[in-house]
Amino acid sequence: MLIFALFQVQLPPLFNIPKSHLQCYGESVYAVGEDLLHKCNSAEKSQERFISVVAWSISLTRPTIFGCAPYNPILGETHHVSKGSLNVLLEQVSHHPPVSALHATDEKENIEMIWCHNPVPKFYGIKVEAEVHGRKQLKLLNHGETYAMNSPSLLIKFLPPGLDWVGNVKIHCQETSLEAELCYSTNSFLGHRGAHSIKGRIYQSSSMKTLMSIVTVKDTNNGKERVIYNAKEVISGLKTPAVKDPQGVLPSESAAVWSAVSEGIQSKTGRKQGK
Template sequence: MLSKCIDGKSPLERFAAVVGWSISTNRPAIFGVAPFNPILGETHHVSRGSLNVMLEQVIQLSSIKQLHCDIENVENSVLILKINHKCYNGTLASIFLSHICIGTSVEAVVYGKRKLKLSRYNENYVMNAPKLLIRFFPVPSADWVGNVTIRCKETGLEAELCYKGPSLLGFRGNNKSIKGKIFESSTSKTLFEISGHWDRTVLIKDVTDGKTTIIHDAKKTITKLNAPLVKDPKGLCSNESAVVWGEVSEAILRKDWEKARGAKNAVEEKERKLRREREGKGETWIPNHFTLFYTKEEGWDCTPKQTLVPPAPIVAPF
């Protein structure tokens, strides 16, 4: 999906590919299953072919993660793509709703912006994320809903997407549907119409000639992904997710829930102890892979310390 963003021959082709990539990053949310709480400095370094990714938890309280991703042209060995991705998952601002028309639910807002830069073309794409709607009645469920805007200042292109969830009783329309458009920012002229289901297939239609093109096929981009494998155990750092949560994960796979809870509590207690020690010494933790800074306009942001991400000890096979 990222390669398609680079391969586009025109700004419009690249923008449509970025829209498809943005949609592909959404995964079906499983009700009642909570992720691990990442610890400060936790990293995930993984490679897939020529794609090298470094992810680091850079702030504890705001749960801001920063991602630096490089795709290298193997023949020319040059950097052609960088991604900086902020995801404020830990500070979900929840709006509790209880109304006869929509049922009892929790709406979680994901703050922050996703920033994708195509270095070859000096194009910067900024986008937000949809909200997570968790319903408890009549049937427990979780769905991505709301509006997403994608902008590229350099090309003057913009997209508006609307994620729709199911009605209260499931009678009205189909859930996981998505509709939107790609248009010129300066004139608001619509160039493409977008429709489909983000967990299946999403199409764009050229309003000029009516031609339709698939920009996202979930079956191809999600269902065939293979689990990452540890290729070089000695190359794993102590803060690698596979190391930090290894004992917890193994216990879960064995369905030894008591062991999993104990191992999880041990990880969290160790993190609390380290935080107390830093506070007692008046020390400020510094990220290993990113330079962290704050601006009034953008809030917290980061820049990668390395120009390129090196190959990782963990690989995601094709």
């Protein structure tokens, strides 16, 4: 997903995937198999809406592939997708440091999203940890609620090779005083358990009383459990959207900026598969 594009490293085309870093960000919002945004907005109780927002937040961290790099966006590059009533627009607003901005609206659900991401890599010998600075905001305008959250870090390990999301994420809704603390963890160097695991809790900030444990939420009052996020249902079998009318695309769009490079990668891949 992010990987080497975060670090301004020049890689041969063999390691590129035919999409821009901006598109990878955008796909986490519009390329879904289950409408989690609708769940966020449709629940009657504030606690149920908050649980749905937590699930949606987790869905934004997509699986990563070691050694595969999207294109590093150029300054002013844009990526826009409309899917039903959802409109998503991203722009690379800074190149040094790399900063990506996102604004999205869903007219039917009356939802607005505002993001600003600035990955900052830190090198630790056999691993690199990219801290993603910036905030995400999800606004449920029908309910007058704004949910603010940060992002986990992307950990790149060279020995043994692998990638994973790590670190702490905090989600807060000022209007309801509900908060969540999530901890993303991975395997240790010796292979101890914990790969791709997320643990945490939902609590009332005014009383600090824990209401739920995550990701399979457990009601602390009655002990009942239920799954709030199933990655296979949400993101499996998804296809990258295709541009139907290249003539109608702005020159700054990712599809236009990288069209020649993408065609070269895809044609070379096709020849290899045909052998």
